[in-house]
Amino acid sequence: MVRRSGVLLKKVAAGISSRLAEILVCPLTKQPLRMCDKTNSLISDSIGVSYPIVDGIPRLVPSDGIILHSDQDLNSSDPPQTNSS
Amino acid sequence: MATTLQFALPSIAGRRRRPDSRSIIRPVRCAADRQALFNRIAPVYDNLNDLFSLGRHRVWKRMTVSWSGVKEGDTVLDVCCGSGDLAFLLSEKVGISGKVIALDFSREQLQIAASRQSERSKACYKNIEWIEGDAVNLPFSKSSFDAATIGYGLRNIVDRRKAMEEMYKVLKPGSKVSILDFNKSTSSLNSSIQDWMIDYIVVPIASGYGLANEYHYLKNSIKEYLTGNELEMLAGEVGFSEAKFYEIGAGFMGNLVATR
Numbered sequence: 001m002v003r004r005s006g007v008l009l010k011k012v013a014a015g016i017s018s019r020l021a022e023i024l025v026c027p028l029t030k031q032p033l034r035m036c037d038k039t040n041s042l043i044s045d046s047i048g049v050s051y052p053i054v055d056g057i058p059r060l061v062p063s064d065g066i067i068l069h070s071d072q073d074l075n076s077s078d079p080p081q082t083n084s085s
Numbered sequence: 086m087a088t089t090l091q092f093a094l095p096s097i098a099g100r101r102r103r104p105d106s107r108s109i110i111r112p113v114r115c116a117a118d119r120q121a122l123f124n125r126i127a128p129v130y131d132n133l134n135d136l137f138s139l140g141r142h143r144v145w146k147r148m149t150v151s152w153s154g155v156k157e158g159d160t161v162l163d164v165c166c167g168s169g170d171l172a173f174l175l176s177e178k179v180g181i182s183g184k185v186i187a188l189d190f191s192r193e194q195l196q197i198a199a200s201r202q203s204e205r206s207k208a209c210y211k212n213i214e215w216i217e218g219d220a221v222n223l224p225f226s227k228s229s230f231d232a233a234t235i236g237y238g239l240r241n242i243v244d245r246r247k248a249m250e251e252m253y254k255v256l257k258p259g260s261k262v263s264i265l266d267f268n269k270s271t272s273s274l275n276s277s278i279q280d281w282m283i284d285y286i287v288v289p290i291a292s293g294y295g296l297a298n299e300y301h302y303l304k305n306s307i308k309e310y311l312t313g314n315e316l317e318m319l320a321g322e323v324g325f326s327e328a329k330f331y332e333i334g335a336g337f338m339g340n341l342v343a344t345r
Contacts, residue, residue: 003196
């Protein structure tokens with residue numbers, strides 16, 4: 001619960017409201033997304049894809065997803081969410 | 086039947102060549118083509134909507150919003166939001182305690198929507214969040230929304246069944262989706278008049294903006310759309326408990342209301 005709140009706060013900081021952060025999922029897997037501050041993007045850990053946020057607008061069309069190849073890409077300071085909706 | 090109706094239509098004075106239905110207009114079949122189309126028309130979309138409907142589209146959209154059952158404090162979704170007309174109307178209904186999530190796959194339309202939002206002063210408009218997304222792969226968890234709308238969007242979606250399934254999943258049980266679009270009329274008189282208006286009013290005006298092909302697409306998209314009965318049936322097949330289609334705008338427009 002505390003970890004989930006921390007992740008929500010990061011999404012709020014990126015300009016995504018907490019209500020939106022609770023609702024948003026990966027368009028392909030429907031699993032929760034993880035905010036990555038370094039790249040200002042939403043990460044779908046289950047398929048290793050990153051969706052960018054540009055000018056405050058998340059780009060969540062499946063073809064907007066960027067495949068994360070390396071362990072370096074996958075690592076971030078944010079712990080993965082443990083809850084699924 | 087068609088021959089009889091030809092005589093019933095106003096005759097053209099002969100100055101303008103009748104549009105050749107056999108001319109090669111590249112079909113706008115796939116989603117990528119449609120996305121590109123909506124990106125191209127984005128700069129003039131709002132003005133042309135006002136012009137072609139003589140402002141009536143604003144009334145129809147208000148009806149769509151009413152039918153959605155939206156109320157203050159709700160979290161609501163507008164799919165195929167375009168430049169944001171329905172999103173702004175929804176935000177007035179949900180107020181500052183509510184939230185409007187507005188989704189479209191056209192980046193250019195979303196940029197215009199976001200600009201309109203920043204130009205407007207009402208506090209409730211700050212509650213609209215724009216998402217670039219695909220109506221057939223909605224990035225929202227199940228049962229998230231108290232109401233949903235789609236305005237002039239479902240007709241443009243290639244896989245309409247999938248879009249309806251996605252809408253169904255993201256709505257809370259008992260909530261409604263209100264879907265506004267052109268009416269694919271079962272009345273051949275209505276559809277003939279609709280065709281004539283597109284061929285002789287919409288396309289010529291659009292060609293002045295260099296968008297003749299884009300608005301020619303409109304006519305084909307209506308022909309390929311579903312009738313009111315077919316929309317009701319589709320909603321039922323996808324799982325909606327109730328579905329009712331209302332003809333509005335002298336039968337040229339229609340609004341499907343489906344309950345989850």
